[in-house]
Amino acid sequence: xxxxxxxxxxxxxxxxxxxxxxxxxxxxxxxxxxxxxxxxxxxxxxxxxxxxxxxxxxxxxxxxxxxxxxxxxxxxxxxxxxxxxxxxxxxxxxxxxxxxxxxxxxxxxxxxxxxxxxxxxxxxxxxxxxxxxxxxxxxxxxxxxxxxxxxxxxxxxxxxxxxxxxxxxxxxxxxxxxxxxxxxxxxxxxxxxxxxxxxxxxxxxxxxxxxxxxxxxxxxxxxxxxxxxxxxxxxxxxxxxxxxxx
Amino acid sequence: xxxxxxxxxxxxxxxxxxxxxxxxxxxxxxxxxxxxxxxxxxxxxxxxxxxxxxxxxxxxxxxxxxxxxxxxxxxxxxxxxxxxxxxxxxxxxxxxxxxxxxxxxxxxxxxxxxxxxxxxxxxxxxxxxxxxxxxxxxxxxxxxxxxxxxxxxxxxxxxxxxxxxxxxxxxxxxxxxxxxxxxxxxxxxxxxxxxxxxxxxxxxxxxxxxxxxxxxxxxxxxxxxxxxxxxxxxxxxxxxxxxxxxxxxxxxxxxxxxxxxxxxxxxxxxxxxxxxxxxxxxxxxxxxxxxxxxxxxxxxxxxxxxxxxxxxxxxxxxxxxxxxxxxxxxxxxxxxxxxxxxxxxxxxxxxxxxxxxxxxxxxxxxxxxxxxxxxxxxxxxxxxxxxxxxxxxxxxxxxxxxxxxxxxxxxxxxxxxxxxxxxxxxxxxxxxxxxxxxxxxxxxxxxxxxxxxxxxxxxxxxxxxxxxxxxxxxxxxxxxxxxxxxxxxxxxxxxxxxxxxxxxxxxxxxxxxxxxxxxxxxxxxxxxxxxxxxxxxxxxxxxxxxxxxxxxxxxxxxxxxxxxxxxxxxxxxxxxxxxxxxxxxxxxxxxxxxxxxxxxxxxxxxxxxxxxxxxxxxxxxxxxxxxxxxxxxxxxxxx
Numbered sequence: 001x002x003x004x005x006x007x008x009x010x011x012x013x014x015x016x017x018x019x020x021x022x023x024x025x026x027x028x029x030x031x032x033x034x035x036x037x038x039x040x041x042x043x044x045x046x047x048x049x050x051x052x053x054x055x056x057x058x059x060x061x062x063x064x065x066x067x068x069x070x071x072x073x074x075x076x077x078x079x080x081x082x083x084x085x086x087x088x089x090x091x092x093x094x095x096x097x098x099x100x101x102x103x104x105x106x107x108x109x110x111x112x113x114x115x116x117x118x119x120x121x122x123x124x125x126x127x128x129x130x131x132x133x134x135x136x137x138x139x140x141x142x143x144x145x146x147x148x149x150x151x152x153x154x155x156x157x158x159x160x161x162x163x164x165x166x167x168x169x170x171x172x173x174x175x176x177x178x179x180x181x182x183x184x185x186x187x188x189x190x191x192x193x194x195x196x197x198x199x200x201x202x203x204x205x206x207x208x209x210x211x212x213x214x215x216x217x218x219x220x221x222x223x224x225x226x227x228x229x230x231x232x233x234x235x236x237x238x239x240x241x242x243x244x245x246x
Numbered sequence: 247x248x249x250x251x252x253x254x255x256x257x258x259x260x261x262x263x264x265x266x267x268x269x270x271x272x273x274x275x276x277x278x279x280x281x282x283x284x285x286x287x288x289x290x291x292x293x294x295x296x297x298x299x300x301x302x303x304x305x306x307x308x309x310x311x312x313x314x315x316x317x318x319x320x321x322x323x324x325x326x327x328x329x330x331x332x333x334x335x336x337x338x339x340x341x342x343x344x345x346x347x348x349x350x351x352x353x354x355x356x357x358x359x360x361x362x363x364x365x366x367x368x369x370x371x372x373x374x375x376x377x378x379x380x381x382x383x384x385x386x387x388x389x390x391x392x393x394x395x396x397x398x399x400x401x402x403x404x405x406x407x408x409x410x411x412x413x414x415x416x417x418x419x420x421x422x423x424x425x426x427x428x429x430x431x432x433x434x435x436x437x438x439x440x441x442x443x444x445x446x447x448x449x450x451x452x453x454x455x456x457x458x459x460x461x462x463x464x465x466x467x468x469x470x471x472x473x474x475x476x477x478x479x480x481x482x483x484x485x486x487x488x489x490x491x492x493x494x495x496x497x498x499x500x501x502x503x504x505x506x507x508x509x510x511x512x513x514x515x516x517x518x519x520x521x522x523x524x525x526x527x528x529x530x531x532x533x534x535x536x537x538x539x540x541x542x543x544x545x546x547x548x549x550x551x552x553x554x555x556x557x558x559x560x561x562x563x564x565x566x567x568x569x570x571x572x573x574x575x576x577x578x579x580x581x582x583x584x585x586x587x588x589x590x591x592x593x594x595x596x597x598x599x600x601x602x603x604x605x606x607x608x609x610x611x612x613x614x615x616x617x618x619x620x621x622x623x624x625x626x627x628x629x630x631x632x633x634x635x636x637x638x639x640x641x642x643x644x645x646x647x648x649x650x651x652x653x654x655x656x657x658x659x660x661x662x663x664x665x666x667x668x669x670x671x672x673x674x675x676x677x678x679x680x681x682x683x684x685x686x687x688x689x690x691x692x693x694x695x696x697x698x699x700x701x702x703x704x705x706x707x708x709x710x711x712x713x714x715x716x717x718x719x720x721x722x723x724x725x726x727x728x729x730x731x732x733x734x735x736x737x738x739x740x741x742x743x744x745x746x747x748x749x750x751x752x753x754x755x756x757x758x759x760x761x762x763x764x765x766x767x768x769x770x771x772x773x774x775x776x777x778x779x780x781x782x783x784x785x786x787x788x789x790x791x792x793x794x795x796x797x798x799x800x801x802x803x804x805x806x807x808x809x810x811x812x813x814x815x816x817x818x819x820x821x822x823x824x825x826x827x828x829x830x831x832x833x834x835x836x837x838x839x840x841x842x843x844x845x846x847x848x849x850x851x852x853x854x855x856x857x858x859x860x861x862x863x864x865x866x867x868x869x870x871x872x873x874x875x876x877x878x879x880x881x882x883x884x885x
Contacts, residue, residue: 001501069410069456076457111340113288113408221342224368224457231407243406 057180061234064173068227071166075220078159082216085153086209102218109225116229117244121236125178128229131222132171139164142215145208163219170226181237272300273356277349279363283372286401287409287455288336290367291327294349294360302353308332313344313364341367371458373411374399376434376451381469384437389474392417392438396451399461411453414460420446420468444473781815 055063107130110116116124143160146152235243275297284290296306308321321332332347345367349360376396383390394415402409410432416425417438430436430451441447447470450463500507 001504002498005497005501073456109342111343112336113341113403114336221366221368225342228408231410235406 057177058237060173060177060180061230061237064170064177065227065230065234067166067170067173068223068230071163071170072220072223072227074159074163074166075216075223078156078163079213079216079220081153081156081159082213085151085156086149087213102214102221116232121233122182124229124233124236125174125182128226128233129171129174129178131226131229132167132174135219135222136164136167136171138215139167139219142212142219145212271302271353271355272298274298274300274302274304274351274353274358276358277306277351277360279347279349279360282347282363282365282370283459284339284367284370285372285374285399286403287341287367287371287458288403289334289339290365290370291331291333292321292347292365293327293331296330297351297358299351300353300355302355304351304353306330307350307352308347309350310345310347312340313346339367343367368457371409371455373402373409373453373455373458373461375461375464376413376453377464379449379451379464379467381447381449381467383469383471386439388439390441390443390471392441392447392449392469392471393435394438394449394451394467395435396464397434398453402453402455409455411455413451413453415449415451416463417447417449420448441471443471446470 107127109127109131110119119127139160143157143164146157146160232243277294277296279292279294282290282292292308294306294308296304308324309318310321311318319338322335322338323333324331326333343366345365346362347365348362351358351360377399379394379396382393382395384393394417396413396415398404398411402411404411412432413430413434413436414427415430415436416427418425419442428436428438438447438449446468448466448468450466452461452463454460
């Protein structure tokens with residue numbers, strides 16, 4: 001009898017808790033649900049509010065930046081994981097050191113803040129897009145090579161998979177952003193036409209481990225580039241004048 | 247000679263260090279790059295440490311080349327950042343580019359290269375500490391709390407998004423040893439709660455880019471928390487725990503005594519119980535078996551069992567007073583004959599079977615003979631003769647107007663003690679017809695036996711009929727000439743209730759002088775069976791050889807009418823008591839009656855034995871009112 005009472009009490013508590021939790025979640029997510037369901041309000045040229053089915057530029061840019069940040073963070077974690085697992089100690093590069101060189105892009109990427117400040121928004125966006133597009137294929141390639149590892153940790157595989165997926169959505173976002181911000185529809189194909197040779201690595205790096213490690217590191221760097229470009233772009237969108245003061 | 251040796255030694259000792267010193271000049275040792283840092287991701291500085299300098303002044307120079315380029319550049323600024331450092335300004339800093347840096351130590355004798363180091367500015371960012379760290383004490387409903395705010399380091403360009411910094415702060419009481427660290431994310435403000443009242447807190451903040459190093463901790467800020475009384479939440483917690491504990495104990499006690507608690511709160515409801523009803527069978531779902539157990543095999547009685555249902559004999563009690571009734575009265579007293587059956591305790595038998603059936607006829611509504619009914623006053627006391635065929639118990643609603651005497655007499659009539667030897671009595675159940683039977687029991691009784699007034703209240707008769715419906719009408723036909731004949735007819739009930747039809751004696755005897763001396767003698771008549779014409783076959787008990795059933799009348803209050811005999815037509819001949827005054831007449835009559843009432847109905851196929859009429863017995867007792875009564879025999883006579 002005692003056990004029955006206890007079991008009943010526990011069940012009741014669990015039920016109540018789950019119900020409460022679901023209610024709490026519903027309450028918390030209510031604004032999200034509402035916002036997802038209801039199309040956003042947009043102002044067209046005349047300033048009247050119309051219901052538009054798309055997102056505003058600012059929000060889109062914010063989301064793109066969030067994507068880029070996340071991608072960078074995950075790529076950094078993946079690189080560290082890989083380094084700990086597979087790279088022998090002497091060859092490990094500290095964060096401030098780089099024992100490798102990444103492939104150069106056909107497109108010149110600005111390398112300093114002053115340079116970046118000199119280029120236009122359009123080129124910023126285009127740079128981001130090129131970067132994104134240049135990494136889509138190599139990441140897919142990296143996934144296949146990582147699967148061949150015997151003891152590749154699951155987290156590493158998951159992270160790289162996640163990154164490659166997010167990269168695609170980032171590309172989409174940047175394309176939409178370009179269309180919105182620059183009213184530029186000409187960009188449908190990627191500038192980056194290098195295509196196949198996924199990543200022309202140094203020929204001396206023959207070991208697959210080092211090759212993959214280089215791949216990850218270079219991607220990490222480029223992810224950071226994307227993130228920075230986008231953030232700079234955001235500043236320019238909000239307050240163009242103050243962004244250049246520094 | 248000695249002087250020369252000392253001089254040479256001195257000179258040598260002086261020269262050798264010089265020579266030796268001149269011999270320590272070597273190329274410099276290997277320098278080593280210790281670190282490169284960038285505070286803002288726009289410039290960076292590298293520091294090195296010098297190796298041995300080899301005795302000569304050594305100069306250090308730093309050379310670098312960027313990745314994918316073989317052009318070697320030298321450090322543009324050796325002084326800004328201090329000794330043994332190289333400062334790269336904005337124009338020379340490229341991010342996302344690997345720098346291959348080498349330091350060269352050079353002296354007059356040679357140079358030495360350090361190990362090259364690859365540097366990417368992005369990854370060596372270490373900002374300065376946050377600035378303007380302010381701590382304030384604010385009040386809340388829960389108490390005071392600390393609000394810490396700061397600003398990013400001046401050099402880091404977070405506004406344009408060039409650098410994204412995340413912050414961290416730590417706090418501790420001044421006298422404490424452990425720091426309490428909090429991550430603040432990208433916000434520049436933070437609240438600290440749950441303070442010790444009156445304590446002094448130290449707060450420090452630092453920051454880090456999302457891809458670099460942590461800055462140094464800012465200088466500590468001190469703040470004093472004012473005294474306050476914290477709300478005691480622990481008290482409520484204690485109370486809650488205590489009550490939960492008590493609740494558990496109560497629950498435990500209740501579960502230990504759950505049966506008694508259940509009994510107290512929900513008293514068990516007595517369920518219906520039917521004798522012979524098997525609930526288990528019902529649960530099994532076989533109603534036929536269940537109900538079969540309730541069935542009494544011998545019910546309904548089949549027609550062949552009529553014999554078993556016969557009353558063996560009837561005891562009829564004749565009231566003395568009835569003798570006094572004038573003859574002129576056209577009476578047909580209602581004789582309420584009641585046969586008392588003590589037999590059955592059945593619970594399902596037909597009412598005709600049960601002893602509770604009241605057979606009483608008070609006035610024949612349907613009878614062919616009209617009879618006038620008179621009040622039963624004469625039945626009061628012990629006087630009055632009346633016959634009744636009583637069916638046992640108090641369902642004798644028949645005479646609500648009856649005098650107490652009469653009421654009282656009824657049980658007396660039928661009590662075995664009155665009759666004396668109860669063993670000799672045979673009781674039989676008289677099966678009476680059911681509702682609305684117009685059974686008429688007629689007995690031939692001398693008129694004088696029946697005071698006209700002692701007719702049973704006829705006005706009750708219809709009541710009897712209506713209320714009980716289970717009685718036989720007894721008609722007391724009273725004719726002066728003949729005895730009162732009790733015509734007892736029982737209608738046949740379709741449900742196998744035999745009708746008892748004891749027809750009138752054809753010859754009506756005047757009921758004059760039928761009053762019998764108030765003797766209390768009673769005799770039993772045994773009803774043998776019911777013939778096919780639904781007539782009671784009676785015979786005196788004495789004829790059965792069961793011994794004289796002469797009753798001692800001494801005790802009886804009421805006189806019973808004695809069954810004289812049954813005539814040819816199977817009519818019960820009853821005698822009535824006479825008073826002593828008329829004893830003679832009665833005696834005569836009795837003799838007369840006795841002569842006549844000789845026959846017993848022997849129509850029955852059975853073993854009806856012809857016994858001497860009752861009258862013979864009467865004759866034996868000289869002028870004593872014989873009282874016999876008809877009584878039901880509880881047991882079934884077996885033939």
